[in-house]
Structure formats: C-alpha cells, structure tokens
Amino acid sequence: MRLAVLGAGAVGASVVELAADYGHSVTAFADSSSAVVDSDGIDAADALAAKRTDGVVGSDDPSDALSADYDVLVEATPTTLGDAEPGFGHVRTALERDRHVVLANKGPIAERFPEIRSLEAESAGEVRFGATVGGAMPVVTTIEDVGPSRISAMRGVLNGTANFVLSRMAAEGLDYEHVLAEAQDLGVAEADPSFDVDGTDAALKGVIVANVLDPDGGYTLADADVDGIEDLPGSMLELAKEDGRTIRLIVEFADGQVRVGPRLVPENAALAPAGTRNAVQLETEHAGQLDISGRGAGGAETASAVLSDVERLES
Amino acid sequence: MRLAVLGAGAVGASVVELAADYGHSVTAFADSSSAVVDSDGIDAADALAAKRTDGVVGSDDPSDALSADYDVLVEATPTTLGDAEPGFGHVRTALERDRHVVLANKGPIAERFPEIRSLEAESAGEVRFGATVGGAMPVVTTIEDVGPSRISAMRGVLNGTANFVLSRMAAEGLDYEHVLAEAQDLGVAEADPSFDVDGTDAALKGVIVANVLDPDGGYTLADADVDGIEDLPGSMLELAKEDGRTIRLIVEFADGQVRVGPRLVPENAALAPAGTRNAVQLETEHAGQLDISGRGAGGAETASAVLSDVERLES
Numbered sequence: 001m002r003l004a005v006l007g008a009g010a011v012g013a014s015v016v017e018l019a020a021d022y023g024h025s026v027t028a029f030a031d032s033s034s035a036v037v038d039s040d041g042i043d044a045a046d047a048l049a050a051k052r053t054d055g056v057v058g059s060d061d062p063s064d065a066l067s068a069d070y071d072v073l074v075e076a077t078p079t080t081l082g083d084a085e086p087g088f089g090h091v092r093t094a095l096e097r098d099r100h101v102v103l104a105n106k107g108p109i110a111e112r113f114p115e116i117r118s119l120e121a122e123s124a125g126e127v128r129f130g131a132t133v134g135g136a137m138p139v140v141t142t143i144e145d146v147g148p149s150r151i152s153a154m155r156g157v158l159n160g161t162a163n164f165v166l167s168r169m170a171a172e173g174l175d176y177e178h179v180l181a182e183a184q185d186l187g188v189a190e191a192d193p194s195f196d197v198d199g200t201d202a203a204l205k206g207v208i209v210a211n212v213l214d215p216d217g218g219y220t221l222a223d224a225d226v227d228g229i230e231d232l233p234g235s236m237l238e239l240a241k242e243d244g245r246t247i248r249l250i251v252e253f254a255d256g257q258v259r260v261g262p263r264l265v266p267e268n269a270a271l272a273p274a275g276t277r278n279a280v281q282l283e284t285e286h287a288g289q290l291d292i293s294g295r296g297a298g299g300a301e302t303a304s305a306v307l308s309d310v311e312r313l314e315s
Numbered sequence: 316m317r318l319a320v321l322g323a324g325a326v327g328a329s330v331v332e333l334a335a336d337y338g339h340s341v342t343a344f345a346d347s348s349s350a351v352v353d354s355d356g357i358d359a360a361d362a363l364a365a366k367r368t369d370g371v372v373g374s375d376d377p378s379d380a381l382s383a384d385y386d387v388l389v390e391a392t393p394t395t396l397g398d399a400e401p402g403f404g405h406v407r408t409a410l411e412r413d414r415h416v417v418l419a420n421k422g423p424i425a426e427r428f429p430e431i432r433s434l435e436a437e438s439a440g441e442v443r444f445g446a447t448v449g450g451a452m453p454v455v456t457t458i459e460d461v462g463p464s465r466i467s468a469m470r471g472v473l474n475g476t477a478n479f480v481l482s483r484m485a486a487e488g489l490d491y492e493h494v495l496a497e498a499q500d501l502g503v504a505e506a507d508p509s510f511d512v513d514g515t516d517a518a519l520k521g522v523i524v525a526n527v528l529d530p531d532g533g534y535t536l537a538d539a540d541v542d543g544i545e546d547l548p549g550s551m552l553e554l555a556k557e558d559g560r561t562i563r564l565i566v567e568f569a570d571g572q573v574r575v576g577p578r579l580v581p582e583n584a585a586l587a588p589a590g591t592r593n594a595v596q597l598e599t600e601h602a603g604q605l606d607i608s609g610r611g612a613g614g615a616e617t618a619s620a621v622l623s624d625v626e627r628l629e630s
Binding site: 018136141142147150270284286287288289290293300301303305311 | 333337450451452453456457460461462465583585599600601602603604605606607608609610613615616618619620623626627
C-alpha cells in the first residue's frame with residue numbers, strides 16, 4: 001500500500017521508518033509546516049534526518065500531502081478536542097477521495113464518531129483506529145472479534161504516565177509533585193502533563209471504546225465523568241497498601257457511561273500493571289473476563305499498531 | 316452461514332446452542348454414532364435434548380453430516396494424536412468440497428499442519444483454528460495481527476486443569492494426588508487426566524502456536540520436549556513460596572523449539588494465573604511484551620471462539 005503520513009511526532013516518524021519493513025511505501029509525509037511528496041515513494045531516512053536537523057520534513061507544502069497519490073491516509077497529528085481539527089478535516093478529505101484512513105489521533109474518533117461513520121458509509125475507503133487505544137495491545141480488534149454486543153463492560157489502565165506516577169508513589173512513599181518531576185526528567189511525562197494526569201487522555205480512550213461497544217451511542221468527551229490524580233495525597237496510597245491494595249487511574253465503560261478516576265485495586269490484580277504498562281479487562285457474555293496488557297504507548301509500539309491496521313485493510 | 320457441526324461434546328453442543336444467536340443456522344450435527352441433517356436448519360433444542368436423554372443427536376448416519384449442505388464445517392470431535400483421524404479426514408472432505416473449516420479439535424493442526432495448508436491452498440475454503448489455543452483468548456488472532464515474523468517467542472499457561480492443581484498445591488500445601496482427586500470431584504479434571512497433567516495438551520497448543528509463528532516449520536507433537544506435573548512433590552511448591560515464587564506448567568516456543576514443563580515463576584507474575592485461568596505472553600519486535608489472559612477452556616467459551624472464527628471467514 002502507498003501511505004500518506006500526516007504528523008511527524010514519535011508515531012508518524014516511526015510509521016515512516018517502519019513502513020518498508022511491512023511492505024508499504026510512503027508517498028507523502030507532512031508535519032504542520034512542511035511536507036515531502038513523491039509518488040514513487042519518499043526517501044524515509046532523508047525526511048527523518050531533515051526533520052531532526054532542520055525541523056522540516058521536506059520542501060513541499062503540508063496541503064500537498066493531502067492531495068498526493070496514496071491508498072491509506074495515516075492520521076498521526078496531535079489529538080485535539082472539540083471539533084478535532086485539523087485531524088477531522090484530513091479524514092474527511094481522504095474518505096471523500098475514496099481512500100482508506102488509519103488513525104493514531106484520538107480526536108476524530110472520540111469527538112466526532114457518528115460523522116466519521118457516515119463519511120465512511122459514503123466512501124469506498126475504510127476507517128481503522130486500533131492504535132488510538134492501548135498502542136499495540138489488541139483492544140479494538142479483540143472487541144471486534146468477540147463482538148461488541150457480547151461485551152458488557154470494559155475497565156482499564158490506559159494512561160502510562162499516570163500509571164507510572166501512581167506506581168512510584170506507592171513503591172517509594174513519595175508525593176505526587178516529587179514523582180511527577182522525576183517522570184518529567186525520565187521523559188515519561190511531558191513538560192505539560194495535564195491530559196495524562198487530569199484523566200483526559202484515559203477518558204478519550206474510554207470514549208473510543210464506548211463508541212466501538214455501543215456504535216449508536218455517539219459518545220464524546222463531554223459525556224465522560226472524569227477525575228484525575230493531581231490531588232491524590234501520598235497518604236492515600238499508604239493507606240491502600242496497608243490493606244494489600246493500591247490505587248490506579250481506571251477508565252471504565254459500563255451501563256452506557258464512561259468514567260475515569262483513581263480507584264482502589266488489589267496490589268497484584270490485572271488492573272494494577274507496573275510502571276508505564278497498560279491493562280484492559282473485557283467482561284464477555286460467553287467467555288468470562290478477558291485480560292490484555294502491554295505497552296500502551298511509544299512511537300514504535302503505536303506505529304506497529306497503525307501498520308497492523310493497514311494490513312487489516314488488505315484482508 | 317450454514318454450519319455442519321461434528322462432535323457433540325461440550326464445545327460442539329455449545330456451538331449448536333449458540334449458533335442462532337450469532338446469526339447462523341446449523342444444517343447438520345453429528346456425534347460418533349448418529350446425526351441430524353436438515354438443509355433448512357435443525358432444531359437445536361431437540362437435538363441437544365435427544366443427546367442428553369437418548370445418547371444420540373438424531374436418526375441420521377454420521378456420514379450424512381459430512382455430505383450435507385453447509386458453508387462451514389465445525390470440527391469439534393475429540394483431539395486425537397498421530398494421524399489425527401477422524402478429524403483430519405473430515406477437514407479434507409470439507410476442503411475438497413470447497414467448504415470452510417473451523418476447528419476446535421487440536422489434532423489436525425498440531426499433527427498434520429503442512430497437509431492442512433496444502434489442502435487449503437487447493438480449495439476455495441479457508442481453515443481457521445483460533446479455538447484450539449486458549450479458548451476465547453485472542454491468541455491466534457493477535458499473532459496474525461502483529462504478524463508472525465514480528466514475534467520472537469511465546470510463553471504460556473495453556474492447560475487449566477494443570478494450573479488448577481498447581482494453584483491448589485501451592486495455596487494449601489497439599490500433595491499432587493490429593494489435589495487431583497479434589498479436581499476430579501469438582502469436574503475440573505477428567506476421570507483420565509493424563510493429557511492435562513503429563514503436558515500433552517499444553518504441548519499440542521504449543522505446537523499449534525509454533526505452526527502459526529513459523530509456518531514452514533511443520534511442527535508436530537513429536538518435536539516437542541514435554542514434562543508433566545505428575546511427579547512434582549508438594550515440597551517443591553513450598554520451597555518456591557519461600558522465595559516469593561510458585562510453579563506453573565509453562566509451554567514455550569522460542570528458537571524453533573516447543574518445550575513444556577513445570578517452571579518457577581514469580582508468585583504474582585502474568586504467567587501465574589489463578590485456578591483454571593490461562594495466560595499467554597508474546598515477545599514482539601516493536602511492541603515489547605503482550606500479555607493475554609482469560610478462561611482457556613469450557614464449552615461456551617470455546618464455542619464463542621469457534622463462532623468468532625466463523626465471523627472472520629465472512630470478512
């Protein structure tokens with residue numbers, strides 16, 4: 001397949017780097033201010049080097065990437081809320097051109113799912129978004145395989161930064177601010193970690209799962225009930241530990257409601273993964289509880305999920 | 316889809332019971348001595364009641380099921396070793412008739428994989444066998460999605476009976492014979508539990524995973540290095556516990572070799588599931604370690620995996 005990759009952050013760059021290894025070519029690659037387009041396939045190494053040294057991927061205009069020759073648009077620009085632009089517009093343009101779309105950007109699926117589905121219904125292109133929830137963990141594909149109507153609830157740890165902070169607070173008896181600063185030093189938390197620690201990122205993933213499990217629900221972030229971990233005192237984790245428990249930022253979808261917040265869980269439970277790992281639990285009708293865990297983020301991890309979605313388009 | 320279900324044990328019976336709920340009809344259903352065939356769809360409740368009360372599913376001959384009208388043959392007869400008959404012959408007949416085949420029977424995939432693949436290559440029918448490994452746990456589908464060549468190793472707990480026995484031995488400090496008798500009383504272990512406790516069942520699943528991960532390897536049970544748990548003294552579990560570890564019957568495929576045997580694992584590790592639960596770990600190239608756990612067996616659980624495979628045939 002010929003891929004147009006929009007977004008040159010960790011995920012977009014990794015997709016460009018790994019595409020050939022998965023048997024695909026990249027015919028367009030853009031960040032917010034530049035692009036490189038070549039219908040014979042761009043030179044991935046050149047573009048990635050240009051991005052590192054000059055801050056631009058090439059000398060073309062970003063809009064050229066959208067109108068380039070490609071089979072699949074890979075939407076890996078940063079997640080935005082509300083109208084989910086410019087990601088939503090990219091998806092619409094590709095679908096109107098009867099092209100496939102694979103998203104790593106959570107915005108369009110979390111905020112404008114019914115519109116995406118109706119654009120897809122009018123298009124010869126298909127939309128996939130497994131990479132938006134849990135990176136390479138097979139969350140969306142497992143739900144599709146089991147059948148959304150046969151799953152009554154999802155619970156999960158879907159933000160690695162918040163999980164790292166809570167793990168460290170519990171293990172070391174340290175306070176939130178101290179651990180967050182450490183996480184920022186390690187590169188586990190961003191300079192502005194708001195979306196990770198206030199529950200927004202986990203909520204977006206919960207909303208996406210809600211839209212898969214209940215396709216007519218039209219869930220958006222506004223429907224989610226969200227608490228973060230910023231105000232959690234270290235003493236709460238000590239109290240939990242005395243009882244063999246710990247605290248995790250859990251996102252849940254059940255009974256038509258997405259909820260995110262710190263919850264008590266048994267210390268060694270499937271929903272208490274260590275460090276930055278993620279975990280998801282599905283309650284199924286005929287097969288009991290299914291647990292999946294893995295690395296929920298990371299450039300190569302999420303890129304491999306994007307490329308698995310590309311392969312699914314072919315089958 | 317119209318299903319012909321061969322085998323009226325827990326899995327076959329559950330497939331017949333659940334088929335309508337998944338939008339399929341059953342046009343043939345057979346056990347080893349009887350069958351019921353109706354191209355308009357059999358009465359599932361009648362056939363299951365007849366099996367319970369009279370020991371036969373209907374008044375037709377088992378061979379009639381194989382020549383009936385159907386789109387998918389569901390092979391759920393008991394797993395046999397070596398020539399894997401009669402299961403293998405059923406699969407061949409269906410593929411020669413250009414029909415799809417979904418297996419819950421491990422024999423043909425573990426013992427005669429290259430022949431199955433070459434019969435499939437000559438047929439318009441497709442073969443799926445996700446239910447043979449870990450019941451409804453998405454093991455085979457996750458390997459397909461990640462890509463077999465991008466997974467370097469698999470480790471797992473894939474026999475619920477052996478896992479139950481080891482869990483109980485560790486928790487109660489009891490000996491093997493005592494716990495096995497208890498498991499038989501509870502219906503967790505069969506009257507003849509040999510294949511579960513001697514490692515054969517786990518090895519068959521390991522061989523199937525090996526055939527998926529290395530499709531040209533042509534692995535069979537004879538290639539596996541297998542130890543069971545029958546001779547494990549309770550004192551070994553006590554010794555492990557003092558060190559924060561426990562013992563599980565682990566099946567591993569790595570470096571071209573299938574190995575099964577009791578192994579030391581950390582007490583709360585992903586590979587130390589509780590009771591009859593199963594767990595699988597995949598080492599991936601780009602996404603680190605993926606963990607999956609769930610109920611690895613059971614009629615309804617395995618039947619739901621069979622029916623997910625049927626849905627995959629349609630996509």
